[in-house]
Amino acid sequence: MIPAGFSYVRAGSVEEALDELSRHGDAARLLAGGHSLLPAMKLRRAEPGVLIDIGRLGELSYVRADGDRIAVGALTTHRILERDPVVAEGAPLLAAAARRIGDQQVRNRGTIGGSLAHADPAADLAAAVLALDGVLVARGPSGVREIPAREFFTGRHRNALAAGELLTEIRLPAAAGLSQAFEKFSRRALDWAVVGVAAQARPGGGTAIALIGMGPTPVRATAVEEALAAGVPAAEAARLAARGCEPPDNAVASAAYRAHLAEVLVARALAAL
Amino acid sequence: MIGSAVPRKEDAALLTGRGTFVDDIHRPGLLHMVYVHSTEAHALVTGIDTEEARSLPGVLGVWTARDFADLPPRPSVPGLERGYLAGDKVHYVGEPVAVVVAADRYTAADAARAVRVAYEPLPVMATVADALAPGAVPIFAPLPGNLALEQQVTPDDVTADLAAAPHRLRARLVNQRCAGTPIEPYGVLADWTGAGPTVWATVQAPHRVRAEIAERFGLARHLVRVIAPDVGGAFGVKSSFMPELFLAPELSRRLGRPVKYVETRGEHMVHTYHGRDQIQDVEVGFDAEGRILAMDVTITVNIGGVPDPVGIGLATLTSYMLGGCYRIPKIAARYRSVVTNTTPTASYRGAGRPEASFLIERVVDLVARELGEDPADVRKVNLIQPEEMPYQTPFEGIVYDEADYPAALDLLLGELDYAALRAEQARRLADPAAPLLGVGLSTFVEMGGFGPTPLFEQFGYLGGWESANVRMQPDGSVIVLVGTAPHGQGHQTALAQIVADQLNVPFDAISVLYGDTAVVQEGTGTMGSRGMPVAGNAVRQAAVEVAAKARTIAAHMLEAEADDVVPVGDGFQIKGVPEATVTMAEVAVRAFKPHLLPEGTALGLEHTAYYEPKNLSYPSGAHGCVVEIDRDTGRVTVLRYVCVDDCGTVINPLTARGQIHGGVAQGIAQALYEKVAFDPGGRPLAASLEDYMVPGPLDLPSYETHHIETKSSFNPLGAKGLGEAGATAAPQAVVNAVVDALAHLGVRDVEMPCTPERVWKVMHDAR
């Protein structure tokens, strides 16, 4: 509960944050809401030499309707996502996922950029962004690039950001009027998902389904998606939920139980669509 | 005032963040102590390299077991003495191996990490089965094997009775290990100034702690001062003699500066002692109506790596309470306390009695199930009747006080609307889309009011009495000093209510102080539901004496006989003469005017009373739980939780309810959520609150509480105690409900905690 020593700088702008990142290299970590990084530091699972605080970069906290897309600043808090009218209209799945994160104190501090960058295999927003086919915008020393959500999560607590890069925005295709469902099974009411499911009806027909807690990264339930596309009834398709997944087998839940939960939750999500 | 739901005096400060806990206390020159804990479950310590740690700026030193060799061991079972730090060997993950002191807590933590301990691994025995296996190596050196204690509690042999019984069944029940997890973890601040230390500590019995510290350091007790400031929950786990209670004063003495130790949450989960952890093997004989004729019980307790003097014998209390509220003519009981490579176990809310209540209430349900009878009916057949009270149990000295167990059950069944629940249960069973419904009952009795001195001496206490000093100030306000050390129970409030009634002074004119050995006369402490039945009576007795003296002085002032003076309003009057009055404030001032007092009257208006209980008291009741089970996921949701409690006289219905709520919450937590688990290598699997499932408010139902007030004849207040009742009653109410919901599948038992996965698996396997 007592972190190792570190130094602290507060970035006044995205440019400053990028400068600090390149100056300190591997020793540095960005600090957004602090609700994953600080606990990790207190448990000494992370011992960064420098914290670059981007938590007060107001320029990265926004939700904008942008034609057929919604743009969400990386520092937008979970609490804002829960209540923002643009999100409610165009990406209600994101709001539904945000609403189920931790308790209100956590949602007041935690940010979407932090949650995605932290790449926890059970992060609720990751499921939503993956099901929505979101695109993550990164800025680094060599400019801006877009990373599709499907390519962003590379492993447990690993992401596709290159050294010196910072997540600035998440772009989501607007899904106004399309049905969606978020199902989360946690051991306590306020807790991480054991397994979670985000399901989103697509504009051109078809359904996108993302799972959390079913492997080292959030994954799409491709087998279910394909079965549905082939006209298999939802209840039957749901039985394919765990196909291709390598769910962890640990003290939280056995792999078998997770696989079972995935089927139950996918069935429930599909029934709710 | 007794019986009024007055809000707690404690709350204004606590709710506005103005409480003072050990970690809030600062002393000039304060140093910080941090442990190096064992990372191994069982290993020889072949070397400890402290070089690097010592060299860090701000570090004052690093000490290992060898450095405390001259200090007499911690309070221990004779022959099983335990030191302060692991010596040549570690017995469990989390055992302190070295201690670091530095100028700040950060440096101390860094230095602790820089200490290198070399281990030579030994075979790990994390379960009692492994520890008792043939050829298992002894874990704790003073013992030749891992069976630390084998106790035949009753001489009875019930083999013949069981054989003669029309029906018999056997069961193995598991009462898993739980952690106390008070919000405030363990903390100590010691400042050895002059001839002895002042020690602020999160403890439940400051006078006992003072005695133990004084003894270790060869000091007279007046030189040691122990203060328990606000204590943020304790639940029994702050009654164990943790090494820091002695190391902090010793290091303060050596360094000439104050030393503080505050446990982190991670440390709390492995270092502070756990509770429960029993395997119970039962055989029971009964007749066709479910009447229990005889019971044979063997309890196996996992006491962890280093035997705690309380933990080693706690199953004695379990054994004594095995009969529950039932008339069971013969019980044969024995227990075995087994050393394993896990954190030691000792007291946790209920300390031995919840395990008994769990056992007998599960057994009654099993009997009902076996006979196809309703569990409520089988309870009724066996309940001890009110006219049989006081009831001598099969255990010598265990005599239940007045209670009406059948009335409690009837009230519960009515409040539950039991028949309607059974109908709803059947309806849902027939509808595959509906979640399963289960109803569980728990008619329980436990021990409170610990305890007569001969019993409490066995736990190392000076006595089982409690003390109170009631002192009226010259303005008529009152200060009460009491020997308990509450940590959430609300003694400031309830004890003031008792005094208000006896002295006829306003509740707001009374302050209750405790927890400081330099302020309070000799005291015993807070544990074993003894606040109201023991301390309450001490306070009452002291107040009675003060009231009598006040009346004598009033009579003198009114020039009347004491017998003719009666209390009225805010003072006294001569009986039948409304104009002949004096106020309490006038009497109080007079008590300090020697020349105006009757001949021979001692100055002042105060009295110190010691109340020794004649017996334990026996809080009882009937709790009922209604659960719903999701057929797909196995998740259990508590829909209703109904409590009927008989704690004798209810001093304050509000604080009484609070005690029930907290206890039931911990009981439900044990039933559905919590377990301190270890992997086969002895590594803790629940070493943080991310992994140890303390439920939150949204996981718990809103409780329906009812009281039956059968006053105990064992003490003048008629109080029985209540602090542990909820935790004693709840686990089996919930588990009985879970098993009830699954009974149609042939399920007989679900081990605690009944997590969704476990319930799902039970359903899955039963199909």
Ligand SMILES: Cc1cc2nc3c(=O)[nH]c(=O)nc-3n(C[C@H](O)[C@H](O)[C@H](O)COP(=O)(O)OP(=O)(O)OC[C@H]3O[C@@H](n4cnc5c(N)ncnc54)[C@H](O)[C@@H]3O)c2cc1C
């Ligand atoms: C008690 C508790 C309960 C929780 N429950 C849940 C839950 O139920 N579901 C859930 O999904 N989450 C839960 N969380 C986690 C929470 O959502 C965190 O807020 C989130 O995971 C991290 O966001 P943050 O802004 O706090 O990031 P930080 O902790 O500040 O940072 C996390 C990581 O992301 C990096 N990072 C942050 N911002 C950026 C950026 N813009 N670009 C690049 N890298 C960046 C940091 O360097 C760090 O490595 C819980 C947390 C707590 C403390």
